Amino acid sequence: MTRNLTADLAADLRNRIVDGVIQPGEKLPSENTLISDFGVSRTVVRAALTRLQAEGLVETERGRGSFALTPPADRPSEGVGIRPVATMEDRLHLLAFRMGVETEAAALAARNRTDRQLRALGTALDTFTESSGHPARAMKADFEFHRAVAAASGNPYYSDCLAALGQTMIAMPRTRLMTGAEHYARDHFDQVVLEHRSIRDAIADGDDAAAAAAMRTHLANSRRRFKASARPSA
Template identity: 90%
Template sequence: MSRNLTADLAADLRNRIVDGVIQPGEKLPSENTLISEFGVSRTVVRAALTRLQAEGLVETERGRGSFALTPPSDGPQAAPGARPVATTEDRLHLLAFRMGVETEAAALAARNRSDRQLRAVSTALEEFTASAGHPAHAMKSDFDFHRAVAAASGNPYYSDCLAALGQTMIAMPRTRLMTGAEHYARDHFDQVVLEHRSILDAIADGDEAAAAAAMRSHLANSRRRFKASARPPSEPGPRPES
């Protein structure tokens, strides 16, 4: 029974982190708050936090508490005062914005990229592919891929834009993380790998139109996957495609 309570609490906190309700670097509710909110024991709370630590989604500091995953200190941070991504509507607006910005960045990358920049895009894809089963690494390497494409555009404003948005611009569908949905999550993960591969191949070929189309398709699919995963369980709708 306690195992199910642990899984339920971990899933709830996991969703809050992935959806941006708890922002990177933000402190999670205290043990006492979680005990009161969920009606569980301290043992269950600590087991759930340990599970999230193992997934790389939570950092716990003795005497301070537990915090949502924070982007590495040597990476780009969201600009001070940046608009938070805290709701489903926020996420959909952000994906629409990214579609306009990153589609053009991909086209420019196909035209302007250097060999070094192409290797950076390829390396980011390799790291993302290797991150299956580790949500924190997947989120970071997914962001690194898009950041590398922006850098390859040759226009620093694209890189600055993504750096300002920060790592939480990545929409991670709950299907990547839901307990008991490992096969389904892997289907989605593999699909994203293929979409990234299409973007890389078009940039490598110097095909501006194909690179733009591949990026637009990827972000449109990301929006579809996110909308499907954000649908309440009681709301009817088709099973999202992988």
């Protein structure tokens, strides 16, 4: 009976995370709330959260609660199969793919962007800069910045590619959620802001080589940061 209750609760929370009702970085309902809402014991709640942790959907921090992580991308687009992004290896492959695609998109954006697209890129950068301390907002704003670069390329296939990958292409570093890592996470966030600004500035200057280099550096650093955040602590 307990096993069924655990599975039911885990399924409900899993669906909320995958469907985006609970966004990456957002805090899950407290144990007491889940106990009250589902009429289950604390043991059931903790077992369900443990199951979601094992699936990579939840990170629990003692004294702070449980937070949603980036769910795997398993939805197909029309006529195109999108590979799941469920493991660290998948994420690294995705970052390598993005490096090839988005580096060229940034170069094209430097050559082809319109004034309106440049303003949209600046707005996306400002929104991301203001999202510090709000992981769910930061993830969405990060994605919108990259979409703005793709749109500025003038080639709709770049925009279509990023739209197919969806917001899941942005990794949610666990360091953003960890107690005692606030300064570490803030340093990372500030660095990403600088990298985004370098990309925007090169596009604004019409310097395609600098824009490509800035995007490649940003994604290479993203890969390094992801590997560091995914490394188990001693």
